[in-house]
Amino acid sequence: GGTIFLDEIGEIDASTQVKLLRVISEERAFERVGGNQTLRADVRLIAATNKNLEKLVAEGKxxxxxYFRLNVVHITMPPLRERKEDITMLVRGFLRHFCKANEKPLLDLTADAMNALLTYDxxxxxxELRTAIEHGVVMAHGPKITLRDLPVNVRQAIGSSLPGGITPSKAFGEKSSALDLHETEKRLIMQALATTKGNVTKAANRLGISRRTLHxxxxxxxxxxxSI
Incomplete structure (x- = not known):
């Protein structure tokens, strides 16, 4: 029993595909490397890929x-740029992990740093977000991760607009005062609600999140x- 996770399933070659098919077919059979005894597998298989497997099937690759054996339950995960409401939650988790791993107290982010994370695609x-937070934790020398502590490609996003056309100056004020993640999120929500005169549906659209998430x-x- 157990679960096997196969990442980048679309990258395996033809010979490996044949072997894998034998393992997950009715036979559930395989041999260990260097062995000649046929064993039976009793596992749950989860596979992931960023490739279009239907297209690869059509191309004979x-x-x-x-494909039909694997495609029992199909879950599509949207790219991070289409679900930016998840960034704040992910950042909190990565901060806890990497601060502990680097034996640092729990760090926060400045407004400019959080702005860059929200605007980058x-x-x-x-x-990539995980790596950026690890980079920030390692480079930070104070209680907060600043813009200069982030990777250069993320820093360059600071001049862009936030989801739904909310600009950095509107979200954080003209000055980049240090705000924690919760305060940053709160200001974004309040700005969107003020701009849409309290219309939750329109505010959610401007923020790039679902109405349910905003509620x-x-x-x-x-x-x-x-107060909000």
Whole structure:
């Protein structure tokens, strides 16, 4: 029993595809390297890829029988640039992890640093965000990660606009005062609600998040006794 996770399944060659198909077919059979005894596998298989497997099947680069065996439950994960409401939560988690790993007290981010994280398009998705936070934790010399502590490609995003056309000056004020992640998120939400005259649906669209997510965040702030 157990679970096997196969990353980048679209990259495996033809011979490996044949072997994998045998393992996940009715036979559930395989032999260890250097062995000649046939064993049976009893595992749950999870596979991931950033390739279009249907296209690879049509091009003859991926076996159709293996594709149909794998494609039992299909989950599509949108790129990080399309779900920027997740960035704040992910940053908090990565900060806790890397501060502990580097034996540092829990760090925060300045407004400019958080602005850059929110405006950057993250072509490398969550892995790139994870690396950027690790870079920031290692480079930081104070209680907060500043803009100059982030990778150069992320720093260059500071001149862009935030999701939905909210500009850095509107979100944080003309001066880049140091704000924690929660305060940054709160200001973005308040600015969007003010711009849309309290229309939650329009505010969510401007922020690039779902109406349900915005409602949840507003309720969390109200439950904490914060005015919004």
């Amino acid at each position: 991926f076996r159709d029988d293996l 993250w072509p490398g998705n969550v892995r 949840r965040k507003i309720n969390e702030m109200k439950a904490a006794g914060e």
